[in-house]
Amino acid sequence: MRIKLSEEELATHRDGIKKVMDEKNIDLLCLFSPRDIFYLTGLYLIQTERPAGLLFDGKYTTAFVPTLEREHVEELGGVDEIIAYGEYPGETHPVEQLAGVIESRNVEKLGVDSDGYTGGMGYQGPSLSEVLEVEIEELPRMIEDIMQVKTAEEIELIEESCRWGNLAHRYLQDYTEPGKTENDISTQASLDASRVMLKTLGEEYYSPKGASLPASAGFRGQIGKGSAIPHALTSNATVKEGDVLVTGALANVGGYVSELERTMVVGRPTKKQTKFFKYMVEAGDIAMDAIKPGAKFSDVDQAVSDFYKENDLEEYWRHHTGHSIGFGGHEAPYFDRFDDREIKTGMVVTVEPGLYVPGFAGFRHSDTVLVTEDSSRMLTYYPRDLESLTV
């Protein structure tokens, strides 16, 4: 049972980055993105108004954090050295202090993921190039691009996430009945799934991103007519007989997530509901068939597009067929007709060709799918058929 990346894996990540640095004659890397810092260390430093960054010289890692994070980072481990500055804004701006640290390393060429800290929450500060007299190369997508192809351990974490998303969804379906509100159903399902998840995984479970509910499931407002709005927001509607519901469930394991979404029908499905449901499921099958290493992301979306066109359903289609997923809930590349990037073994993607009929209902399943050596395999395993999804 894997609940976080191993030390060995993180060391492999650092070795890979060191090679890129060598190729580019970069002798020091400065990272600000929480994702990029996580990739090298397993540490997830939440972005606030207080700058935090990571230095990597190809061998050693140095976390540059505010004093209030020192003991936190010490306890979490993952870095060789911690340099703590007082506070933001403080007497000397933290980024100027960071520049001082970089200068003391006799750097000839600095690599950065962004030219300065980008934290938000009212943060203001200079870019590194404004306060440093050193050659800087920006590599904003170096780690993002590497992370597109998942490692065996990352896939294990995503599969573990699927397991708990599945449980949350099962509770969601079990608790769904006419007269209950969206919030009543979803909070109880999320609470119960999170409890079982934590009791099963034990005290070692740790969510780097700090989720208060490790597993959750809900409707995000996609209830009844609201189901026709792809990104509705929670509004606490009451479930009624005859409603179509579009769900979503996820769980956070070691920093990784998965996506499980289903269309459910409350009471006996009507002919019209059944028709759209079946087309949507078939579109998912068509997408699955099109996913194989060497094909393009656009091929998959095109297959779905052709299918919907053939069946006069194009007007009900609102978004492309899916996206990559893993550390982020949405990652590139996307199953979009105009995204010609190549599908590669080890990528993890969502398949979710939805149909949305304004004023009537929306229909969307989303599954998390691994690209295998020669085709693809669903990592989510919740039933997809209408009978199983009728409550």
Next chain:
Amino acid sequence: MRIKLSEEELATHRDGIKKVMDEKNIDLLCLFSPRDIFYLTGLYLIQTERPAGLLFDGKYTTAFVPTLEREHVEELGGVDEIIAYGEYPGETHPVEQLAGVIESRNVEKLGVDSDGYTGGMGYQGPSLSEVLEVEIEELPRMIEDIMQVKTAEEIELIEESCRWGNLAHRYLQDYTEPGKTENDISTQASLDASRVMLKTLGEEYYSPKGASLPASAGFRGQIGKGSAIPHALTSNATVKEGDVLVTGALANVGGYVSELERTMVVGRPTKKQTKFFKYMVEAGDIAMDAIKPGAKFSDVDQAVSDFYKENDLEEYWRHHTGHSIGFGGHEAPYFDRFDDREIKTGMVVTVEPGLYVPGFAGFRHSDTVLVTEDSSRMLTYYPRDLESLTV
């Protein structure tokens, strides 16, 4: 009972921005920040890989969104016009399409909050200045600065948030007992408070940011020795007799939040626990006394610093005394010794001078405080004394 900003208030916001535009000879404004768009429209457009923005010509608002958001925005209202593009990445990049819309308006000078979309989730795209031949003035902090002083309606929303944070915290305290895990306590408290909140506020309640739990309370790992780590993360520790607990509760009302944090002791407090607790509470009182219009933010932090120095407690101090709050959980300015910005009537801030004793425990209350005409008033009203906080 106020649960969202009124149409009149939003119109006032737009009028204020129009004045700034007139002063700067800006004939069209293009906003990408969800906060900035919310300020003009009440709409909160979540940032994904699909660009979304708002155009404002001083009179009319136009939302530029992906097709899948069209019906969503139509339903939410708040804008005069919606222009929907197909999909990201799509055949023509959405930002190029947006540039086309801007060009069609015969703009001489464009104001922007950022020179391009900054969504993340794998998004890539050009800046506006790369695709537009028009004078552009960047105003990244125009709306952020205006929002530092809260309006009467904003204060009402923050007070309403305090009420529900208080309830979540009450449940949290009620459910806390030795042998229970962090997650068991906090998820039950959050669920119960959210349910009561939604049943009380009714179906009109709407969380623009889409929180799945409208009210929540928890410990974020600050349990026992973990309480000494200011920004610990949830780790599901078990509560034990003798533990010091540092809590946090919040609720989202109409896009606005508040902050309520308390230090609780499980079982009869020891002398050492009592000592640090009392100093921490006294530091909060000292900060409150220092908050008045016309003083500087740094004055407040300096007063706390002096008090901790006098009492040999400086080594246990890890972060400044507080921050502004409202639409964002952390906003500028900050109660920091080096933040000399002026305290103004109508600002809302947190007061939270914590003490952290490594290996022993941490002590922090945080209250949400309104700057009044001549001093300040706590909007949070949960008990602050040790007796009330002993469980």
